[in-house]
Amino acid sequence: MHGVTGSLQLNKNVASRPRVVILGAGFGGLNATLTLKHAPVDITLIDRRNYHLFQPLLYQVATAGLSPAQIASPIRRIVAAQRNVTVFMDRVWDIDLAREEVITSQRRIPYDYLIVATGARHTYFGKDDWEIFAPGLKKIDEAIEIRRRILLAFEQAEITEDVETRRRLLSFAIIGGGPTGVEMAGAIAELAKKTVVRDFRNFDPGQARIFLIEAGPRILPSFSERLAESARRQLEKLGVQTVVNQAVTACDQKGVALRNGSRIDAATIILAAGVMASPAAKWLKVPTDRAGRIIVETRLNLPGRRNVFVIGDTASVTDARKRVVPGVAPAAKQMGRYAARAIIALLEGRETQHFVYRDYGDLATIGRKSAVVQIRRFGITGVPAWFLWSFAHIWFLVGFRNRVSVFLDWIWSYVTYQRDARLITGREG
Amino acid sequence: MHGVTGSLQLNKNVASRPRVVILGAGFGGLNATLTLKHAPVDITLIDRRNYHLFQPLLYQVATAGLSPAQIASPIRRIVAAQRNVTVFMDRVWDIDLAREEVITSQRRIPYDYLIVATGARHTYFGKDDWEIFAPGLKKIDEAIEIRRRILLAFEQAEITEDVETRRRLLSFAIIGGGPTGVEMAGAIAELAKKTVVRDFRNFDPGQARIFLIEAGPRILPSFSERLAESARRQLEKLGVQTVVNQAVTACDQKGVALRNGSRIDAATIILAAGVMASPAAKWLKVPTDRAGRIIVETRLNLPGRRNVFVIGDTASVTDARKRVVPGVAPAAKQMGRYAARAIIALLEGRETQHFVYRDYGDLATIGRKSAVVQIRRFGITGVPAWFLWSFAHIWFLVGFRNRVSVFLDWIWSYVTYQRDARLITGREG
Numbered sequence: 041m042h043g044v045t046g047s048l049q050l051n052k053n054v055a056s057r058p059r060v061v062i063l064g065a066g067f068g069g070l071n072a073t074l075t076l077k078h079a080p081v082d083i084t085l086i087d088r089r090n091y092h093l094f095q096p097l098l099y100q101v102a103t104a105g106l107s108p109a110q111i112a113s114p115i116r117r118i119v120a121a122q123r124n125v126t127v128f129m130d131r132v133w134d135i136d137l138a139r140e141e142v143i144t145s146q147r148r149i150p151y152d153y154l155i156v157a158t159g160a161r162h163t164y165f166g167k168d169d170w171e172i173f174a175p176g177l178k179k180i181d182e183a184i185e186i187r188r189r190i191l192l193a194f195e196q197a198e199i200t201e202d203v204e205t206r207r208r209l210l211s212f213a214i215i216g217g218g219p220t221g222v223e224m225a226g227a228i229a230e231l232a233k234k235t236v237v238r239d240f241r242n243f244d245p246g247q248a249r250i251f252l253i254e255a256g257p258r259i260l261p262s263f264s265e266r267l268a269e270s271a272r273r274q275l276e277k278l279g280v281q282t283v284v285n286q287a288v289t290a291c292d293q294k295g296v297a298l299r300n301g302s303r304i305d306a307a308t309i310i311l312a313a314g315v316m317a318s319p320a321a322k323w324l325k326v327p328t329d330r331a332g333r334i335i336v337e338t339r340l341n342l343p344g345r346r347n348v349f350v351i352g353d354t355a356s357v358t359d360a361r362k363r364v365v366p367g368v369a370p371a372a373k374q375m376g377r378y379a380a381r382a383i384i385a386l387l388e389g390r391e392t393q394h395f396v397y398r399d400y401g402d403l404a405t406i407g408r409k410s411a412v413v414q415i416r417r418f419g420i421t422g423v424p425a426w427f428l429w430s431f432a433h434i435w436f437l438v439g440f441r442n443r444v445s446v447f448l449d450w451i452w453s454y455v456t457y458q459r460d461a462r463l464i465t466g467r468e469g
Numbered sequence: 470m471h472g473v474t475g476s477l478q479l480n481k482n483v484a485s486r487p488r489v490v491i492l493g494a495g496f497g498g499l500n501a502t503l504t505l506k507h508a509p510v511d512i513t514l515i516d517r518r519n520y521h522l523f524q525p526l527l528y529q530v531a532t533a534g535l536s537p538a539q540i541a542s543p544i545r546r547i548v549a550a551q552r553n554v555t556v557f558m559d560r561v562w563d564i565d566l567a568r569e570e571v572i573t574s575q576r577r578i579p580y581d582y583l584i585v586a587t588g589a590r591h592t593y594f595g596k597d598d599w600e601i602f603a604p605g606l607k608k609i610d611e612a613i614e615i616r617r618r619i620l621l622a623f624e625q626a627e628i629t630e631d632v633e634t635r636r637r638l639l640s641f642a643i644i645g646g647g648p649t650g651v652e653m654a655g656a657i658a659e660l661a662k663k664t665v666v667r668d669f670r671n672f673d674p675g676q677a678r679i680f681l682i683e684a685g686p687r688i689l690p691s692f693s694e695r696l697a698e699s700a701r702r703q704l705e706k707l708g709v710q711t712v713v714n715q716a717v718t719a720c721d722q723k724g725v726a727l728r729n730g731s732r733i734d735a736a737t738i739i740l741a742a743g744v745m746a747s748p749a750a751k752w753l754k755v756p757t758d759r760a761g762r763i764i765v766e767t768r769l770n771l772p773g774r775r776n777v778f779v780i781g782d783t784a785s786v787t788d789a790r791k792r793v794v795p796g797v798a799p800a801a802k803q804m805g806r807y808a809a810r811a812i813i814a815l816l817e818g819r820e821t822q823h824f825v826y827r828d829y830g831d832l833a834t835i836g837r838k839s840a841v842v843q844i845r846r847f848g849i850t851g852v853p854a855w856f857l858w859s860f861a862h863i864w865f866l867v868g869f870r871n872r873v874s875v876f877l878d879w880i881w882s883y884v885t886y887q888r889d890a891r892l893i894t895g896r897e898g
Binding site for chain 1: 536545546549554556575610629630665868871877881
């Protein structure tokens with residue numbers, strides 16, 4: 041292993057600086073890369089996509105509020121000036137821990153330090169046949185597919201002459217009452233009741249029915265009970281019906297079946313639940329928790345490997361203060377910075393600290409001027425929460441250009457109620 | 470036939486106003502619809518897409534300069550306030566001239582007046598096997614596919630260790646030296662030599678080779694010889710090689726073969742030639758010219774049918790002054806307005822004028838600060854032409870929101886050389 045003692049690399053020239061390989065340019069991998077900007081290392085950053093995605097706003101692409109390019113930044117542009125980084129757009133096939141190499145579809149890439157930050161996908165709980173009926177929301181292409189389905193449902197409702205068909209087309213079922221589900225439900229309600237309300241001649245889009253289905257006893261389980269109840273009321277005002285204590289047992293093209301035997305007819309079904317880590321555990325041949333995440337130590341390294349870090353949604357972490365680290369963007373960023381600093385410490389022969397998660401709060405928006413924010417024991421709701429939510433999301437967007445563009449778009453939407461990315465693309469075109 | 474004499478509709482109440490069916494919401498169909506805003510008619514506007522596309526800027530989507538939503542406006546939003554319009558997103562299957570009905574995938578829609586404005590597609594000159602190697606540029610999904618190929622070629626050039634492969638990946642062949650081909654060539658050259666120039670570590674993107682291949686004796690045949698030569702020189706300065714008098718005889722995944730027996734190796738091939746009208750002639754069972762366009766009279770109506778108009782790229786028109794009307798956006802808009810006014814005249818029992826095309830000029834951009842503009846016998850080149858081009862394209866974009874957004878984006882790109890829609894999406898994602 042290279043450089044752990046801090047003396048080895050002193051004997052080497054620049055051409056053979058320690059090699060850091062980072063898998064994934066999400067919040068974790070990207071922040072690790074940027075933190076190593078001035079470190080005497082050669083970084084290879086590998087991602088299967090050519091952009092970093094600001095996932096917290098992906099639901100806005102799915103509901104036609106933003107364009108994909110507004111929440112995605114080319115990875116190469118972000119690190120263009122950081123000369124110690126080489127970016128490969130490639131797929132990871134395996135990791136050879138014995139030879140310390142990452143195997144991609146094109147190359148074998150040796151590492152001295154490895155950061156695995158390949159994120160998570162959604163899972164259908166073993167029911168993969170749901171996928172065609174209920175797309176999930178993790179990738180841009182999935183968001184575009186969901187946008188296509190939502191907009192197409194309204195288009196078909198205008199053409200059909202059958203009342204039952206129209207009713208089903210104007211029904212939307214969202215599976216999962218976490219922040220993504222809440223945000224999707226609120227955005228679809230707004231789309232129907234505000235944005236397109238004057239656009240159709242054969243029906244009233246305000247009649248659209250939106251169902252938010254949660255298996256647990258309440259929506260937003262990570263928030264306090266008071267805030268979850270506030271969110272439920274705010275959603276109700278927008279016309280969203282929340283259905284709790286009801287697991288979905290089946291999906292088909294006409295709707296969903298619930299555990300209690302009832303059905304909800306809906307032409308559009310969206311999966312906002314079921315997160316499963318990337319296949320990193322398979323590459324590393326290590327055990328995982330139930331969500332496929334690798335259980336790492338409080339230094340975020342693979343047990344027994346001080347030079348291999350697993351971070352973000354790929355890792356199951358209980359920090360040095362015994363708190364379970366949640367699968368949110370700020371946590372992934374903190375882990376990315378931590379892993380980068382740990383590598384610098386190892387290179388310099390210093391002892392590394394344990395990882396401590398700093399909880400800055402949890403937030404979800406429900407629609408125009410309404411949101412819920414949980415900062416430790418404090419809760420904020422309504423307009424102030426919405427402003428805080430908007431500010432945070434614009435602030436943390438990657439790239440000045442995106443920040444300005446999203447800011448202007450939101451002002452525009454705020455004044456006009458318009459959602460300007462209302463394009464049905466993909467398939468057939 | 471309804472309303473042609475101007476007396477019939479006086480006997481009818483509002484509920485049975487003359488029915489105008491418009492096929493296609495491109496420049497022609499949309500302008501016809503808007504011109505009929507205050508006419509006492511019921512309009513059904515049918516398009517297979519839910520948006521009006523500003524096709525002159527489609528090459529900017531294909532080269533990552535703009536996002537799809539910036540050049541597309543939802544049709545419903547454009548006509549939301551025009552209460553005499555119903556929009557159907559649907560496909561036309563046939564037209565029953567005897568019963569005066571349009572047959573779509575969902576309905577039979579009767580008309581008193583019909584405007585056929587279904588535009589054009591590209592054609593592979595009967596060689597449909599070229600399609601997978603050389604996508605054309607008529608639809609948003611095609612533009613996204615071309616963008617994917619261009620950006621992916623650079624990504625793969627970074628990964629490959631084979632010099633020959635890299636050379637082929639960095640070669641781009643554009644078939645067709647008209648305005649679209651010139652604009653694509655200039656934009657790819659700029660992308661390589663300015664935008665991504667600092668982004669790669671294993672090669673210099675400035676080495677990219679761009680070939681603009683034209684079968685005829687010179688590029689831009691619709692412009693004067695002097696302007697075409699100026700464009701050629703401006704392209705050369707950007708590193709684009711123009712190849713004239715050379716038809717492409719074959720396409721495969723390694724490049725193109727030319728009539729003189731030589732080959733150009735290129736991983737990315739783009740078809741910017743070969744326009745074929747939509748299948749409207751088949752629906753109407755009428756003969757066409759070689760490009761599949763329906764030959765109409767100087768009142769733009771189908772021979773023998775005063776109430777059926779064919780306009781835009783679907784029509785082959787020689788106007789009342791014996792000039793051949795070109796297949797450009799301003800001509801389609803003029804024809805749309807003309808057809809709408811002709812319907813109003815028929816309704817009011819007035820005689821209709823013949824169609825006269827007003828030629829406001831022809832323009833093509835080559836890159837930052839360089840363009841060619843032909844206004845009748847006058848030609849403009851370089852920076853003034855570029856400003857005129859930019860102004861015209863922003864001015865004619867549909868929707869205030871798009872105008873502001875594209876304007877800001879161009880200022881941003883102008884200052885930074887960035888193209889912010891550099892996302893590789895579609896397929897796999």
